[in-house]
Amino acid sequence: MRWIILIVLMVVLVGCESEEQYNINDHSAQKPEAIMSTENYDDLNMKLEMTKQHFTLNDEIVVQASITNNGNEAIEYRAGSSSCVTHMRISIKSKETGRNLIQKPQGKVSECTDDIHTELLKPGKTVQTVKTFLPKEYIYSREYPASGGVYEVNSLFRTIEEGGENTLIIKETFTIEGTNEQLMTKEGVINKVNEHPEVLQWIKSHSGEAIRKVKDGKYYILFYDGWQQVSEDTYRQLEESTLDQNMLMQLNDGIWIVEYISKLGDSPHRIKVEVDAKQGNILSVETFKR
CATH class of the missing domain: 3.10.450 (Nuclear Transport Factor 2; Chain: A,)
Known part of the structure; x- marks a missing residue:
């Protein structure tokens, strides 16, 4: 009975999205084309995960970014604003056109305050951010299906140190089988x-x-x-x-x-x-x- 409850719990976690947690627990069960990249910055380990390397215009693109403090000291970092806490910034841009994919709205959309919110990443702890993107882009303020080609996903983590800030980056590429329809220049x-x-x-x-x-x-x-x-x-x-x-x-x-x-x-x-x-x-x- 306990094993059944555990399996159900894992399925629920995989189906949920939040700023704090989105787990892809069983990497052995993932398709071979899944993306999982890591980057080390001293005591910090950054990780970027996606379920696929190739997407179509019918897919939603889920990106999970996380960072773990493997050191012995807490690290202060920027986490968005007090009204919109974001541990890591995630964006996706076409390498051909330079246009960004549109992020899928989550829940009630509200304006974020412009204050700077900071948090501490304690030793041995991990923070995660999950964002869902749509295969669509804005061209002169109008929404269009994403153009086909290679896209780059970037995740940023900004630490606060003496004398200023330090931006840590992890990135990966994937493809979208999008539209080749181009607007007139x-x-x-x-x-x-x-x-x-x-x-x-x-x-x-x-x-x-x-x-x-x-x-x-x-x-x-x-x-x-x-x-x-x-x-x-x-x-x-x-x-x-x-x-x-x-x-x-x-x-x-x-x-x-x-x-x-x-x-x-x-x-x-x-x-x-x-x-x-x-x-x-x-x-x-x-x-x-x-």
């Missing part, structure tokens, strides 16, 4: 926008001969619908530039928004273009007087 979007007939016409009407002239040996530019006399230097500068303008660009809900604004030429002085960030299709073109 800023350069690609600008090229696409500048090829559109309406945009080409707008640029033409706000540059070149349309916005400058020489009359009776004097130099003029068309500034906000009216001709103004300028110096020869200013006139020559406009000869060398295709457009005196400001450009605004942002990605919002999968749509690139590009705006050109120019004080030169006739109205309209602003043109706005929306582009599908994945397909590259021009969705809309609007012009505005100012």
Whole structure:
């Protein structure tokens, strides 16, 4: 009967997540592809564990990090804030794109205070942190499936010593069979926008001969619908530039928004273009007087 109770208890522990404890007790029963790395820093032994080396977009990615004090003296360390105690920081980043995976919310989400909380790791004691990540990433504030490739998981433990802090790191790599769907780059979007007939016409009407002239040996530019006399230097500068303008660009809900604004030429002085960030299709073109 005692053996049955022990086995049930082990199953319950494996299925639980917390800041203090998450045990993967029977390493002999793990699949060969499981990850378990260790790193020693003097009397401190860091450990990083994951259940697999390869994940898909349907998997949750659980990372367990722990550190043990094998020395004879207690070690002070940073443990987040008083409202959000975290023994070790864990993050996952794509080695190809540099983007971070999204951490799965645990329970009620609340804002953490900005105070510094410290704790003591006593001799012979171990602290653990477990985080669950989703195979998703933020791109310009929007959530997307993770891109395929190699990812690096980092766990940090920050000790407090005389003269400052010391950061201890343990890291490992794994792969995600993610999406290869890529968003258009800023350069690609600008090229696409500048090829559109309406945009080409707008640029033409706000540059070149349309916005400058020489009359009776004097130099003029068309500034906000009216001709103004300028110096020869200013006139020559406009000869060398295709457009005196400001450009605004942002990605919002999968749509690139590009705006050109120019004080030169006739109205309209602003043109706005929306582009599908994945397909590259021009969705809309609007012009505005100012």
